[in-house]
Each structure stands twice: as structure tokens, then as C-alpha cells.
Amino acid sequence: MTTETALQGKIALVAGATRGAGRAIAVQLGAAGATVYVTGRTTRERVSEVGRAAETIEETAELVTAAGGRGIAVPTDHLDVDRVRALVARIDEEQGRLDVLVNDVWGGEHLVVWDTKMWDTDLDRGLRMLELGVRSHIITSSCALPLLVRRPGGLVVEVTDGTAETNRRFRENFYYDLAKNAPIRMAFTLGEDLKDTGCTAVCVTPGYLRSEQMLEAFGVREDNWRDAVEGQPHFAIAESPAYVGRAVAALAADPDRARWNGRSLSSGQLAKEYGFTDTDGSRPDAWAYFEEVVYGGKEGSADDYR
Structure with missing residues (x-):
């Protein structure tokens, strides 16, 4: 379990911390005492192409501080190389180090x-997915890793949807499949590059995430999310964003995290390893549930995997 001071004095950058998993990871790093730079495109003055004004990076930074860390919001488009370089230069100037990078x-x-064939998918939409989910990660790592590798013990976390094992199954859209498999390979290859620096790279995935967008799509809130299970039974295995946040915080606090180098890991898997729970005290393992019950035909229910 991560303590309130496990990451005291550590500096983290969570790229893409406006909402969902990124916001929760930033908050949980803050809860362990870290100073967290939170970035994204939605601010109180400007809304990104996602079109959601409800969540902003300023709010995320405030949540980090309220959790016990120090949150610093820096508006950043991670496809703009100059902006990302300026962000890293600011972290270097203000802190002189970077211990955790979350992509x-x-x-x-x-x-x-x-359910649309690759050739029937609008090319501009498909390429934009790859820009957002792949190119942005490459730019961020290229700019930030020279600062992170100055000290041994640094951690790079690529966040995606699925693990190397689960993503052997087609992810139902050509471009989405590429966008979500690329971070898994990034963690693997960065792990090779980082071996002689004393730093570690991993890929982490949440399970069935109850993000703000998902809750809104099902017409529920976090406090009554189970009301959506009747219409979507598999939603019973859903997890709060805090769960994957706790997973990343536990990794960052683990002095032996190098054993995971190059691996892709799920929140449910890491909960068993580190002993943390979701906000309701359960340990949902969504990927095992889907692989074994939904796709594998094993008898069982979501409750068996919580």
C-alpha cells in the first residue's frame, strides 16, 4: 500500500490529466506526497476538441493539492513539440528533476x-486517432526522458486500453487497435533503452473504467453507477478511476519496480500484487472477467471477479 509520504520530494508529470485515468493517477500521486505537473488542452478558458468543459487541468491540479501533494497545471498540446519542450524546460528550471512520467x-x-472496416473509416479521423494516441506519446517521451534519466530510479508509465495478452484479440477498429497497442510496445522498447540508466518503463491499463464520459453515456453518476448494470450487465465489473491511480502510485513507490520493466500490467493485476482496493473496498479484475467469462465461456459473474 502507498503511504501519504511514499513519494514525498518526487516530481511527476502526468501528460493528459484533464479527466479519467490521467486525473486519477495525478491525484493518487499527489496523495502519496508528489509534486505533479498536470497537462492537457482543456482549461477554464479553452475547451479541447473532445468538447467537454466540465473537467479542466486547473481543477485536476487543485485535486492533487487537496489530496496532499502539490498540483501544477500547465496547458499543453502534446502534439506541439515546442510546447512540450517548454514544459520540460520549466520542470527542469523549477525542480531540476523528473522522477515519474505518465503518458x-x-x-x-x-x-x-x-464495426466499420478500415477502408470505410474516414482517413482523417483514423490518422487523428494515431496522432492523439501514438505521436503525442512519442513527442512527450522524446522531450522528457533526457530529464528523467539524469537520476536512476525514474519511472515511465504508458497508459492504454488492454495488455499484451488481452490485446491479441482484435479491438474492433483498425485505428483504435493500433492506437491502443502502440503504448504496449512503447513500454517494451523504452524498457530496453532504459535498462542501463536504472530507470523503468511499464504500460498500465485500467479495466472497465467509470470515467466521467462513461458515466454520462450511461446516464448515471459515481454514487449510483450500479443503476446502469440492468441495461449493460458487464458494467458490473466497472472500476473507478481511482483504482488505476492507486496502481500507478503503488508502482512509483515500489523500490523494486524494475522487475516490471517492459511489461504491460492491469489495475486488477497490480491490486493483487500491492494490496490496494478500489474506492468501494473491492478488487475488480475486469480483464480476467472478460477473457474467462465473456469470451472464454467460463461459468461466473462479475461479482466473482471483484
């Missing part, structure tokens, strides 16, 4: 058209 930039849900 969570995405914001491409509105572009996905499910």
Missing part, C-alpha cells in the same frame, strides 16, 4: 466508429 494523452473516443 496518458488520448482524447480520441469521439473519433472511433465501431
